[in-house]
Amino acid sequence: MSKNPEAPIYHHPLQNFMAQKISLYSESGGVGKTTISVNLAAALTRRGYEVLAIDFTGQPSGLTSYFGKDDLYSNGAEENLYAGLMNEKTQLKSTIVHGSEFDFIPTNFMLSALGREENHQDRIFYLDRKLNKLLEDDEISYDFVLIDTPASFGYLADNAIIASDKILTPLEFSSRSTSTMQSVTESLDILQSIFKENNKQSRFRNLGIIPSMVRPHTKIFQQTLEELESHGYTFAPVSIKKLEIFKQAWAKNMSIFTFAENVNRTLNKNEQAMLDECYELADFVADDWTPDELFYAHI
Ligand SMILES: Nc1ncnc2c1ncn2[C@@H]1O[C@H](COP(=O)(O)OP(=O)(O)O)[C@@H](O)[C@H]1O
Ligand SMILES: [Mg+2]
Secondary structure: OOOOOOOOOOOOOOOOOOOEEEOOOOOOOOOOOHHHHHHHHHHHHHHOOEEEEEEEEOOOOOOHHHOHHHHHHHHOOOHHHHHHEEEOOOOOOHHHHOOOOOOEEOOOOHHHHHHHHHOOOOOHHHHHHHHHHHHHHHOOOOOOEEEEEOOOOOHHHHHHHHHOOOEEEEEEOOOOOHHHHHHHHHHHHHHHHHHOOOOOOOOOEEEEEEEEEEEOOHHHHHHHHHHHOOOOOEEEOOOOOOOOOOOOOOOOOHHHHHHHHHOOOOOOOOHHHHHHHHHHHHHHHHHHHHHOHHHHHHH
């Protein structure tokens, strides 16, 4: 497989192949979910895939805010994500924003009302249903849907997971990491059992932990890594270092890739390596998706 970062690696040849849906999920705030969602979406886009990112946070600090679209968060108009889920007449398609790097669906303050509906089991399938309907649309051709989730348990996170094929968990290493992962695992187990109760096949799979905001040479990093490994947790083959470029890019509403192309300075070694790591994360996600027979049929 090509290692040229700019080379589109693979593009599926089948028209009605369903997009892979991936949630960036953790129950802690400020661990890099939004940052990784944006930069993974940008890396996949640069690999040649069609990407839709969904800001399912219901909070004014997710992907919508990253791209400077806070006005859409407080927009009470018909075509927002809440209406797209709750209102039979509003199509999710009408909520898509064609961003400068990739398409996304902004979040909306009304999403926090989602949990107030009656009928518990049904309401956690809202996103799944509407998203599948969107992806079946002949005019829609996404390869990946990335879902940025809120930093807490609840209906939004449950909706995101139920709608996903794969889960990636950004984790900032600390003395609480193991208990965070225990609670993430418990939540995922509960949702898997809801699939079973509804006689649906369990669909989502955990792709593992992405160490986030990493300072690799610190004692806490090494200790936490050993502890998590001893508990048998799996890891994506990439970790995201703590680097100022992530904040600088966010301040300009750009992925780190677009920021790197526009900034008036040479990137340092760590920053350059980070771009490669983000591509590697994209390749990991894409390799996991590409069925062997399709891949080999195409080369
Ligand atoms: N790898 C990183 N290095 C430096 N700062 C980061 C990194 N990842 C995230 N940040 C910063 O930390 C804050 C929280 O990140 P964010 O992506 O919003 O986390 P979450 O979505 O989990 O709440 C933001 O200010 C963001 O710019
Ligand atoms: Mg966030």
